[in-house]
Amino acid sequence: MKITQAFTFEAAHCLPRVPETHRCHRIHGHSYRVELRLEGPVDPDTGFVIDFFDVEAVFGPLLQRLDHQYLNEIDGLDNPTAENIAVWIWNQTKPLLGQMCSVTVYETPLCWAEYEG
Ligand SMILES: Nc1nc2c(c(=O)[nH]1)N=C([C@H](O)[C@H](O)COP(=O)(O)OP(=O)(O)OP(=O)(O)O)CN2
Numbered sequence: 001m002k003i004t005q006a007f008t009f010e011a012a013h014c015l016p017r018v019p020e021t022h023r024c025h026r027i028h029g030h031s032y033r034v035e036l037r038l039e040g041p042v043d044p045d046t047g048f049v050i051d052f053f054d055v056e057a058v059f060g061p062l063l064q065r066l067d068h069q070y071l072n073e074i075d076g077l078d079n080p081t082a083e084n085i086a087v088w089i090w091n092q093t094k095p096l097l098g099q100m101c102s103v104t105v106y107e108t109p110l111c112w113a114e115y116e117g
């Protein structure tokens with residue numbers, strides 16, 4: 001069984017490695033959406049793969065590090081593309097949430113990156 005929990009955060013960033021003429025070279029903001037997907041058997045007692053509250057307890061502190069921040073200033077996010085943010089979240093979260101099987105980061109409702117480790 002796979003379950004997904006979504007989170008949102010607001011943040012500013014710029015992409016320093018695109019040409020200066022690229023509009024994303026300038027500082028701008030996004031309303032990001034993060035989806036954590038978790039996979040495992042359904043516990044016959046609880047009916048859960050994992051309690052959503054437990055996922056929130058693990059991811060909440062990381063979300064606070066991202067929300068209303070300038071992402072380029074965060075350690076490991078000097079080039080904060082959707083791809084790199086997804087990998088960064090995976091690396092910090094996977095050791096704490098073993099059942100996690102993918103991290104999806106939406107920069108806009110139409111553009112996203114998905115990382116499966
Ligand atoms: N593969 C990637 N390509 C791009 C990324 C990325 O992370 N991975 N990021 C960007 C910029 O961050 C850019 O800001 C994307 O958002 P936006 O400019 O809003 O893109 P839209 O197409 O939605 O803009 P509209 O104004 O709605 O046309 C660029 N590429």
Ligand SMILES: [Zn+2]
Nearest residue numbers: 013024028030
């Ligand atoms: Zn952007």
